[in-house]
Amino acid sequence: MDCYIYAVEKSLDSYKFNLLHNKQVFINQLKSRNLAARTIDEGAIDENGGGNFSEYVAILSGNNDLLEKAKLDKKLAVLESERQAYHRNKGNAKGKLNEKTSEIEKNNVFIGRFTKDWEYLNKVAPANAETGLRPNPLKLDGVDSDNIEILGNRLAAINQKARTEDDYMKIGTLFDFRILVRTEKSYDGDTQVLHNKFMVEGLDGIKYTYNNGYIAKEPKLAVMNFINALERIPAMIEKREKENAELSKDIPILREIVAATWPKDAEIKQLGEELASLNRKIQLTLKPVGLHEEGKDEKAEMEKQRMVSGSDVIPNLPRQVKHVPSMVIVSPAKELKKIS
Numbered sequence: 001m002d003c004y005i006y007a008v009e010k011s012l013d014s015y016k017f018n019l020l021h022n023k024q025v026f027i028n029q030l031k032s033r034n035l036a037a038r039t040i041d042e043g044a045i046d047e048n049g050g051g052n053f054s055e056y057v058a059i060l061s062g063n064n065d066l067l068e069k070a071k072l073d074k075k076l077a078v079l080e081s082e083r084q085a086y087h088r089n090k091g092n093a094k095g096k097l098n099e100k101t102s103e104i105e106k107n108n109v110f111i112g113r114f115t116k117d118w119e120y121l122n123k124v125a126p127a128n129a130e131t132g133l134r135p136n137p138l139k140l141d142g143v144d145s146d147n148i149e150i151l152g153n154r155l156a157a158i159n160q161k162a163r164t165e166d167d168y169m170k171i172g173t174l175f176d177f178r179i180l181v182r183t184e185k186s187y188d189g190d191t192q193v194l195h196n197k198f199m200v201e202g203l204d205g206i207k208y209t210y211n212n213g214y215i216a217k218e219p220k221l222a223v224m225n226f227i228n229a230l231e232r233i234p235a236m237i238e239k240r241e242k243e244n245a246e247l248s249k250d251i252p253i254l255r256e257i258v259a260a261t262w263p264k265d266a267e268i269k270q271l272g273e274e275l276a277s278l279n280r281k282i283q284l285t286l287k288p289v290g291l292h293e294e295g296k297d298e299k300a301e302m303e304k305q306r307m308v309s310g311s312d313v314i315p316n317l318p319r320q321v322k323h324v325p326s327m328v329i330v331s332p333a334k335e336l337k338k339i340s
Contacts, residue, residue, distance in 0.1 A: 069278050076275065079264055087262070090257060094254075100248075107243055113204045114202075118237070136226075138151055141172050151223050177226075177230070182197050183196050208232065
């Protein structure tokens with residue numbers, strides 16, 4: 001069923017009858033998210049973006065210039081909203097680009113540090129071609145033996161007794177790498193639990209761990225903990241390189257968005273010029289109240305000011321100063337009586 005919205009020319013009475021309908025349309029716009037331009041027309045005549053209240057008034061006024069101005073105002077507002085959304089998205093793209101670029105640079109720094117430690121390890125302790133194993137000359141402070149059992153027992157004793165208060169304590173060396181232990185706190189309910197974690201420090205200060213830093217109870221596995229931590233370097237390099245590859249996928253698109261300019265700047269400029277020209281045209285058609293054009297027929301002016309016989313209209317004639325006699329209050333002959 002078609003629904004017609006009617007109006008009487010040069011009258012806004014019918015608008016009041018349609019106000020509730022327009023409010024419902026406004027609610028439907030919000031519910032359907034039908035606001036692509038991110039603007040909301042106040043009391044739009046139809047939910048597909050019909051004339052707003054300004055256009056409605058312009059139509060009823062019978063002035064085509066006012067109607068055209070209302071349409072230009074609406075179109076310009078939509079374009080301005082689109083431009084704001086464009087620059088907002090461009091700003092977001094710039095932020096993401098900086099974030100991804102910074103993350104890639106950070107990963108590259110770590111890859112360089114990892115590579116330095118890995119190249120040094122391959123230089124001082126190359127893997128055996130047949131077994132794939134590396135030499136493991138672990139040295140612990142206070143221990144003059146390279147026996148696996150003795151070294152393992154020493155690591156077990158350190159694990160049981162060491163308390164570093166969240167600081168790093170050096171307990172030995174492996175080539176030029178330092179062997180460190182650190183006491184960390186955790187809570188099991190209200191109970192505080194202390195854990196000692198072992199690690200090997202790279203040439204550039206990076207800490208490498210194996211088995212999350214926990215030392216094995218079996219001596220041979222405990223002694224192998226630090227060389228196994230260094231063997232994880234290639235996997236760490238590969239992980240960072242994969243992250244960089246994933247981050248680099250979006251960078252060309254983001255750079256294109258950041259470098260682009262909004263294509264409708266010329267259209268906004270043109271609309272602004274048209275609106276300014278139309279405003280001047282409308283202003284020229286308006287006459288200030290009480291002012292008249294020069295050269296107007298004086299006879300017509302005098303006719304308006306002439307008193308018309310039998311009329312109760314008093315023209316706005318120039319006032320003259322006259323003497324007004326004083327008023328005398330005359331008392332009534334009889335007293336006033338209350339009429340019930």
